[in-house]
Amino acid sequence: MNTKILSALTATAAITAMLGAAAPAHAFSFGTTGITFAKNQEVEFKFKESHGAFISSLGIYEVNNSVASLAKTLFAETKSSDKGGANEWKGTLGNTVKGSGSVVFNFLANQVYTLGLSSLHNGNSAGTVYSTSSLNGGSQQAVFGGSQLWNSLNQETTNRFRAAGSFTNGVSSLFNKGQGTLISFDDRGNRNDADFQDFTVTAEAVPEPITMTGLALGLGGLVAARRRRASKTAS
Secondary structure, eight states: OOHHHHHHHHHHHHHHHHHHHHSOOOEEEEETTEEEESSOEEEEEEEEEEOSSSEEEEEEEEEETTEEEEEEEEEEBSSSOSSTTHHHHOBOBTTTBOSOSEEEEEEOTTOOEEEEEEEEETTEEEEEEESSGGGGTTOOOEEEEOTHHHHHHTTTTOSOOTTGGGOBBOHHHHTSTTTOEEEEEOOSHHHHOOOOOSEEEEEEEOOOOOOHHHHHHHHHHHHHHHHHHHHHHHO
C-alpha cells in the first residue's frame, strides 16, 4: 500500500477515535429517576462486592406503564456471604458470586429501564428494590456516584450511608473510560438500615466502534483538502 495512503488512513483512524471519545451518546437518564438512552447504548456492569445476610440477584428490568419486567439477570449470589457474618456478611467475586463478574447489556433507544435487586432470606422472598425510587413508592434504595464514593465513605466498614440523596445521577461518570459510575443498593434488610452497601456494582458505557464508513468519510476529507492545497499551489 502507498505510504502516503497508509499514513492518511492511520491519521483518519486517530481522528475518528478522538471524535468518538469526545462525543459519547449521552443518556436521557441514568439514576434514581430511571434509565433511558437517546439511542441504543451498551453498558458494561462489573460486580464489586456485597454485604448482608440476604441471598440476592441483580437484574435489569424493562419498565412499561410503571410495571417492571425482568429483561436480564446480571449477577446472582450462590450464598449469603463468603464466611458467615464476617466483615458485615461480605461477599466477593469467585466465592459468593460466580462467573467473570462482567456483563454487557444493550439498552434500546427510548425504552425505560431500571435495575432491581431481588433477595431471599431463609429461603423466603425478601422482596425486590429498584434503582428507580418511584418504583419503591418513592423510597430511595440505590445510590449512583463515582468511584470515589466507596473509598471516601469507607463503605466496607460503615453501616450507614447518610448522604444517599446526594447521589442520584450517574450520567456524567458513566462515560468516564476506566472509571464508570458506582451503583450500590440497600435491600431493606436489618429494618431498612439505609447502609447502601448490600450489593455494589460499577457501570461503564461501551464506546462505539470505529466504522469503515467513518474511516471513508475521514479519508475523503483528507483527500479533498489535499486537492484544494494542490490547486492553490498550481494557480
